[in-house]
Amino acid sequence: MAETPVETPPATPAPVDWPHEAGGALHPGSGSGATDATLWAAGMRFPIEQAPAYANSQVYGYGGFAAPGPGGQCDDRNYSYPWRDNFCESRSWTNGMCPTGKGHQGQDIRPATCEKKVHWAVAAESGRITSIGSYTVTLLGDSGRIYRYLHLDMAGVNALFPTPVSRNVERGQHIGKVSADFGGSATTIHLHFEIKAPVASGGGGGGAVTFVPTYSSLVDSYGRLLNGAA
Numbered sequence: 001m002a003e004t005p006v007e008t009p010p011a012t013p014a015p016v017d018w019p020h021e022a023g024g025a026l027h028p029g030s031g032s033g034a035t036d037a038t039l040w041a042a043g044m045r046f047p048i049e050q051a052p053a054y055a056n057s058q059v060y061g062y063g064g065f066a067a068p069g070p071g072g073q074c075d076d077r078n079y080s081y082p083w084r085d086n087f088c089e090s091r092s093w094t095n096g097m098c099p100t101g102k103g104h105q106g107q108d109i110r111p112a113t114c115e116k117k118v119h120w121a122v123a124a125e126s127g128r129i130t131s132i133g134s135y136t137v138t139l140l141g142d143s144g145r146i147y148r149y150l151h152l153d154m155a156g157v158n159a160l161f162p163t164p165v166s167r168n169v170e171r172g173q174h175i176g177k178v179s180a181d182f183g184g185s186a187t188t189i190h191l192h193f194e195i196k197a198p199v200a201s202g203g204g205g206g207g208a209v210t211f212v213p214t215y216s217s218l219v220d221s222y223g224r225l226l227n228g229a230a
């Protein structure tokens with residue numbers, strides 16, 4: 001008589017942590033970080049298909065205009081943890097969610113390696129691509145949130161989405177490859193990722209759809225990606 005096999009319960013993905021600074025803890029000397037820690041895009045898909053990826057500063061990292069020392073953009077120190085928030089890094093852009101009222105508006109993320117046109121950016125949620133500019137792709141999610149992806153390989157983006165009817169996307173679908181397109185200006189190889197959401201009056205946005213801190217949603221989604229539950 002055959003023995004009844006003992007059922008093994010499905011394995012729960014073990015929590016995976018990685019070194020990351022707290023939200024609002026900007027690179028020293030690069031500005032004052034946002035104090036808002038709201039998870040603005042709960043459940044979103046991390047916007048780069050595969051780990052590792054490195055959230056950090058392009059301007060204050062090696063190879064940037066305000067680099068901490070000699071080294072190019074491909075320096076190993078840029079391609080290592082810890083992660084660092086740069087949503088409120090010093091810029092002249094209006095940003096009501098930053099202590100000074102100005103800031104960077106998004107988070108910069110380097111892909112796994114210092115190569116253009118290799119690493120896929122993917123849809124943070126299902127929705128529709130509403131605009132493809134010279135270096136910006138805009139995704140309107142089904143939640144009503146807006147995600148903007150900057151510096152992708154735009155020729156590749158346009159080839160993927162040749163007509164308006166081709167622009168409905170599913171969560172996790174390829175949008176384009178991380179590159180350094182900037183409408184003719186120079187930048188490093190990275191994804192600049194933004195989230196816009198309705199912010200209640202008093203939160204800095206006066207009830208309007210505005211740029212919101214990205215870091216907490218990126219930490220949340222990257223943890224799930226590392227756990228195999230993107």
Ligand SMILES: [Zn+2]
Pocket residue numbers: 104106107108192193
């Ligand atoms: Zn940026």
